[in-house]
Amino acid sequence: MSSPIISIAIVDDHTLFRSGLANLLEEFDEVKVLFEAVNGIDLQSKIVNYPEVQLILMDINMPVMDGFLATKWVKQNFPKVNVLALSMQEDEKAIIGMLRAGAGGYMLKESTPTDLLESIKGIISKGFYVNDLVSGRLLVALKEGDSKPPFTxxxxxxxxxxxxxxxxxxxxxxxxxxxxxxxxxxxxxxxxxxxxxxxxxxxxxxxxxxxxx
Structure with a gap:
């Protein structure tokens, strides 16, 4: 019995990276890329047409509306949609900022497609993806919606x-x-x-x- 297909969206202002990532992910039977967006504003206009989207791969640094604001907006308006942050480097401050905004985890852009697929599956099944930088305890506390994060x-x-x-x-x-x-x-x-x-x-x-x- 095959697993249900995971419907995702990719939000990134770099066209080559975004399109390349979409093509790579289309190689996997487990995922389907529903749409792409260049920033948070573009995401807002498109997501309303795709109520079935389950997860958004979200770049952090984007013009017009960055990943922090876009993630907050998604979690406020589409709380069931998961967000996986995409980062160029292990910038702890930015990553923790994304987690506080509502992201369920993060992946480096240099990660392999297989690792990215595993993180997508992890967020869909558990609601968060534990990685090398952020402790599971911190992610769980953030996921449970604590009004105050465990650490400032x-x-x-x-x-x-x-x-x-x-x-x-x-x-x-x-x-x-x-x-x-x-x-x-x-x-x-x-x-x-x-x-x-x-x-x-x-x-x-x-x-x-x-x-x-």
Whole structure:
């Protein structure tokens, strides 16, 4: 018994990449590309004609309306449609921004077609796709619609600095905040993760691939 065909759309302002990706995906029996769009505004005008679309491959950086705004719009108006972010590089801030906007995961544009197919299947079956950069715990919390993400962007930045040899005062200087504010980041993470030491934070960050060594 064959699996149902997954209906997708591709939103990217680079015509060659978008068309090439569509052609590659058409090689797979499991997916069908319903339409292509060049940015968020173009997507808005086209998606209304394709109520059966299940997943959108969404570029992050686009003119007129970028991936962040387009993803928010999709999740507000078509909450059942999944979004998979496409990124040129592992830009954690941009990727986390896409996840907060409602994307279920991300893939690098240099990924193989087979890996992309697996991520598409993963989002359709689970609602999210866990990858090397973002922890499953973060994705699950975002997917469940928490009004507040488990970590703020500043807390994630602080967690990154914790894995270095910098003192808390030096971290505060780099983040342009007071030592007291850095103490607040630390105590907040301790409480959220039930961890009591800086070493514990670093181990958690590495284990969940939130920090790089």
């Amino acid at each position: 962007a500043r807390e994630l930045t602080f967690l990154q600095y914790c894995s270095t040899e910098l003192t808390y005062k030096e971290i505060a200087d780099l983040m342009n905040v007071s030592p007291r504010t850095v103490d607040n980041y630390r105590e907040s993470l301790f409480a959220k993760l039930n961890i009591k030491s800086r070493t514990g934070l670093v181990v958690y960050g590495i284990k969940n691939k939130l920090v790089t060594i």
